Amino acid sequence: MSEIVLQAMPLSAQAFAPFGDVIETEGHPCRWINEGTSQRFDDLARVDVLEAQGRPLISIFRASAQALPFHVRSLERHPLSSQSFYPLDGRPFLVIVAEAGDSAMAHRVRAFLSSGRQGVNYRRNTWHHSLIALEQTSNFLVVDRGGVEENCEEMTLDAHSVRVTTG
Numbered sequence: 001m002s003e004i005v006l007q008a009m010p011l012s013a014q015a016f017a018p019f020g021d022v023i024e025t026e027g028h029p030c031r032w033i034n035e036g037t038s039q040r041f042d043d044l045a046r047v048d049v050l051e052a053q054g055r056p057l058i059s060i061f062r063a064s065a066q067a068l069p070f071h072v073r074s075l076e077r078h079p080l081s082s083q084s085f086y087p088l089d090g091r092p093f094l095v096i097v098a099e100a101g102d103s104a105m106a107h108r109v110r111a112f113l114s115s116g117r118q119g120v121n122y123r124r125n126t127w128h129h130s131l132i133a134l135e136q137t138s139n140f141l142v143v144d145r146g147g148v149e150e151n152c153e154e155m156t157l158d159a160h161s162v163r164v165t166t167g
Contacts, residue, residue: 072096
């Protein structure tokens with residue numbers, strides 16, 4: 001078995017565009033509301049949850065911290081909806097996705113490091129790893145699909161080992 005070592009790159013809207021949206025206020029216009037006491041940043045991600053009579057589901061996930069380097073063994077995707085994660089504790093987290101294509105999955109894996117002030121919205125059918133908190137247990141606001149239809153497919157990686165570091 002051969003090993004692929006990935007250096008997680010900083011999360012940016014441009015680099016992450018093939019996989020979905022980066023959720024952040026930086027660079028987005030806002031408007032003042034509530035008698036001038038609050039800034040509102042609209043339309044930061046394309047939520048896609050209505051397929052097969054789905055409904056929006058808002059949850060909080062509490063993820064245990066994972067050690068680095070991180071070994072990627074499996075990925076998942078959601079064929080009926082997008083799925084969004086936003087860190088509530090301001091801590092960095094690791095984002096692992098795979099490019100679409102017919103080649104071996106391990107060779108298509110990409111890794112990003114959120115600043116802790118950025119979330120992600122995975123586009124429908126985007127292969128990604130489950131939530132990976134770093135440093136310590138962290139809370140995330142999650143927006144995804146509720147409904148009766150199964151909406152998660154999982155796969156193990158091919159014969160390559162993928163190891164992710166952050167520098």
